[in-house]
Amino acid sequence: MVRSQRLLALIALLRSHRYPVSGQTLADKLEVSVRTLYRDIATLQEQGANIQGEAGVGYVLKPGFLLPPLMFTEEEIEALVLGARWVSQRTDNQLSDGAQNALNKIAAVLPIELKDMLDDTTLLIGPSKEMTTDTVDMGDVRQAIRDEKVLSIDYRDLKGKQSQRRIWPFALGYFDEVRVLVAWCELRQDIRNFRADRIFSCELINTRYATPRHVLLKQWRATLHELKSS
Numbered sequence: 059m060v061r062s063q064r065l066l067a068l069i070a071l072l073r074s075h076r077y078p079v080s081g082q083t084l085a086d087k088l089e090v091s092v093r094t095l096y097r098d099i100a101t102l103q104e105q106g107a108n109i110q111g112e113a114g115v116g117y118v119l120k121p122g123f124l125l126p127p128l129m130f131t132e133e134e135i136e137a138l139v140l141g142a143r144w145v146s147q148r149t150d151n152q153l154s155d156g157a158q159n160a161l162n163k164i165a166a167v168l169p170i171e172l173k174d175m176l177d178d179t180t181l182l183i184g185p186s187k188e189m190t191t192d193t194v195d196m197g198d199v200r201q202a203i204r205d206e207k208v209l210s211i212d213y214r215d216l217k218g219k220q221s222q223r224r225i226w227p228f229a230l231g232y233f234d235e236v237r238v239l240v241a242w243c244e245l246r247q248d249i250r251n252f253r254a255d256r257i258f259s260c261e262l263i264n265t266r267y268a269t270p271r272h273v274l275l276k277q278w279r280a281t282l283h284e285l286k287s288s
Contacts, residue, residue: 150197190235229275236253
């Protein structure tokens with residue numbers, strides 16, 4: 059375990075105890091010597107952790123200390139890279155660039171040993187059987203979701219029937235072969251799923267839809283739960 063990870067684990071251990079815990083107990087759980095533990099505690103205290111106690115008595119972390127925001131475990135680093143690689147290969151150019159930029163910002167402030175792990179992780183994304191092609195600007199669709207704005211779309215269903223819809227978009231699902239826009243459909247007066255590759259035109263209506271996005275999302279999840287339970 060690298061030192062930055064050990065410091066993170068030490069904070070987690072201290073947080074799990076309401077009362078002072080002995081240095082020997084902490085050292086045993088971290089699989090380090092007591093001397094190393096004392097050095098780690100001193101380092102955390104220098105970084106602002108309100109750790110009270112002393113050798114032979116025990117240590118307790120007082121409330122209020124927050125770790126620096128970019129301390130990650132090995133699994134967290136691998137999850138970030140794997141997720142970013144999936145986004146880079148399975149989404150549109152804007153999200154792909156966003157994923158890479160996010161990793162670059164994280165790498166710029168990571169400790170050197172974690173930065174090396176970020177660069178060298180061997181978790182890979184396999185090829186997709188069929189890559190979807192966007193027929194509309196998905197960046198505009200995501201912006202409509204964020205702003206809770208109405209969209210006017212031309213849509214062709216699975217039977218080939220075309221229709222124009224006014225929808226309230228509130229979620230976007232990404233799958234290997236297709237993207238699915240979840241929205242309230244004014245025509246059907248219900249929540250509907252729209253395959254993004256069947257949307258042939260999309261116009262933003264500068265009107266905020268009536269029901270907040272989080273309410274629509276809650277309703278949709280409740281419907282899914284009912285379907286699973288039936």
